Amino acid sequence: MARYTPAKLDAIRRLYPEGGAAACRAAMPAHSLASIIQVAGRIGVKLSEKAYSLKMQEGAALRAASDKKAARLRSYKYTKPGQDSPRVTSPRKCLRCGNDFESEGPMNRICGACKSLNAKEYEPNSGG
Numbered sequence: 001m002a003r004y005t006p007a008k009l010d011a012i013r014r015l016y017p018e019g020g021a022a023a024c025r026a027a028m029p030a031h032s033l034a035s036i037i038q039v040a041g042r043i044g045v046k047l048s049e050k051a052y053s054l055k056m057q058e059g060a061a062l063r064a065a066s067d068k069k070a071a072r073l074r075s076y077k078y079t080k081p082g083q084d085s086p087r088v089t090s091p092r093k094c095l096r097c098g099n100d101f102e103s104e105g106p107m108n109r110i111c112g113a114c115k116s117l118n119a120k121e122y123e124p125n126s127g128g
């Protein structure tokens with residue numbers, strides 16, 4: 001991790017109150033925003049009232065945007081049920097061969113093997 005030299009700490013003292021961590025980061029791209037905020041707090045540098053209220057407005061706008069995104073995701077999920085939930089299966093006896101198999105529901109009474117056999121038997125182009 002990059003070190004904070006006295007010159008960088010000076011820059012934070014100078015830039016942080018008006019420009020926040022973003023302005024400091026422009027001067028020291030090696031440091032992350034989170035790290036700059038942390039260091040500013042440690043050396044007692046705070047955002048000016050103006051910058052702070054701007055930041056709060058940005059935060060509110062960001063939150064509103066992410067709420068919209070979350071709502072969109074929720075409605076998407078609602079229109080596509082079961083896409084990411086595991087299939088519930090229960091053991092059942094196959095009506096055709098009598099073997100136990102994992103049924104996917106009340107409509108699923110024939111095992112996979114028999115289903116494919118059935119599909120072959122009733123294939124319209126099989127000549128039968």
Ligand SMILES: [Zn+2]
Nearest residue numbers: 094097111114
């Ligand atoms: Zn079967």
